[in-house]
Amino acid sequence: MCYIDTKTMKMEYTYKYPHAAITADCVIYGFDGERLKILLVERGVEPCKGMWALPGGFMKIDETIEETAKRELSEETGLRNVFMTQFKVFSKVDRDPRERVVTVVFMALVRPSDYMLVAGDDASNALWFEERFLPPLAFDHEEIIAETHRYLEELIRLKPVAFELLNKTFSLGELQRVYEEITGKNYDRRNFQRKAVQSGLLTPVVSKSECRGMECDCDVVCESVGSRYSAKRPKPGRKPNRLFTFLKKNSGVDGKKFEGESRNDSEESDASIKDLFDF
């Protein structure tokens, strides 16, 4: 199957039937407190040189497609250990002018803390764009993003993945803004908060100072309220009083369709997830 080209002395790979190339592309969402953003990279080579595109690249012959997605994400944006889940295959025959390329699209969700790392890394050609004002994109990436957004919109109603767009601790207002930004709807603040708390998926986080001397039965890392709001929030506004954290941890690529779910959960827990996120 593989030979050395006697002229160029390079390896060649030969098959009886034509083979398409396989790539993994990543639709990477971030949330800056106000707007949903997408991380794009500028193409340095033809085709579509100079255009913006989804981070991604060719699958190596000895890695799974999930490993490809993870590797390309790391190589092109520096991001690691973010939530990532397989979405869908795009396989139009003419979607890449070079050769037949079938791409497996992954969706990644990035926390603001990681978000800042990417934005500040000027060694990278990756840049965050507001999802509503994207530049012209290479290949069929506009279509991919449109479909991925619909998928994200469905997913946050069913699985607790919206937390992956927030820091480990967050206010309920921040959570609500994520939902509103993704779905394009507005929710009643009081109903949203009640449902979020009643879901049982959140635990209040008490600041270190408040922790002392009071009954503190939370098993999560306590964190100073003040410190979080020193330099991160784009619009400081008013300091929120109540911070929460998400109970389950779900990060990294694992190839499951729905990352945020463990099938061993009780039925009650699964129902509460659904009810919480379907406003």
Next chain:
Amino acid sequence: MCYIDTKTMKMEYTYKYPHAAITADCVIYGFDGERLKILLVERGVEPCKGMWALPGGFMKIDETIEETAKRELSEETGLRNVFMTQFKVFSKVDRDPRERVVTVVFMALVRPSDYMLVAGDDASNALWFEERFLPPLAFDHEEIIAETHRYLEELIRLKPVAFELLNKTFSLGELQRVYEEITGKNYDRRNFQRKAVQSGLLTPVVSKSECRGMECDCDVVCESVGSRYSAKRPKPGRKPNRLFTFLKKNSGVDGKKFEGESRNDSEESDASIKDLFDF
């Protein structure tokens, strides 16, 4: 990229980098009135010759992966125009001993009327198996089926796809058995029926004889009640009185993640779908 081998006089396809092969495999569900079944084919060639496997095959270079799935389904089982939706990519490095093969798994749902066609076609090596008693399967197909079942279980709660496992007209009892078979749970018959009817997704079908002389505002094909139950039902039991049909038509492969949904529907309609199928 493609040359003629001077020894064998056959075409060869050469690439600078190794390319994996791409296949489409179909997990095809059927429902015989009692049990959920899966359609398998017996492998006639190595590897895994003689074992049972999911219908599927290699993508041609000039077809989308959806077209591959559709073509293989037709070639290997004779089925056409069934509900089919893309599920997930499986890409373990060693999942096929011949070469590196990445497979895109599709899920298909087959109506009993089509079901009978396949079962009676002895020119085909396809056979229906009860999902709970499958034979040993080739490659990683057992793992694929396990994951696809979980996907189906989630999908029927969210989208009205269970109808695709029933004939155009069906009783509410049949619908309930589909849900119970897939989810493994039992539902209260009265609550199930009320929710199903209230969802607005079903229309009662009146038999031809009853149609005459009475107010018949249904726009669906009227069908004799008696004829449907002549030879099809495995356990005749008691003849149901009320038959229904599903309002929307969703068949064929189209590549959307969720086949049964049109994004232009009103929010109200979408909510009712969700509520109906989450028992």
Next chain:
DNA sequence: TCAAAAGTGTTTTAAGTACACCCATGC
């Protein structure tokens, strides 16, 4: 006539929805 399946309705309980007031902060 008996067993099995299908038709029907009510009550209780939980959740969704709509809505108003007060408080703290920063400008």
Next chain:
DNA sequence: GCATGGGTGTACTTAAAACACTTTTGA
């Protein structure tokens, strides 16, 4: 002091869940 954002509670409406009896049909 005023606009903004955040905290809290209640009444109303709707849907879910639990539950029993009757009727039809085939064996």
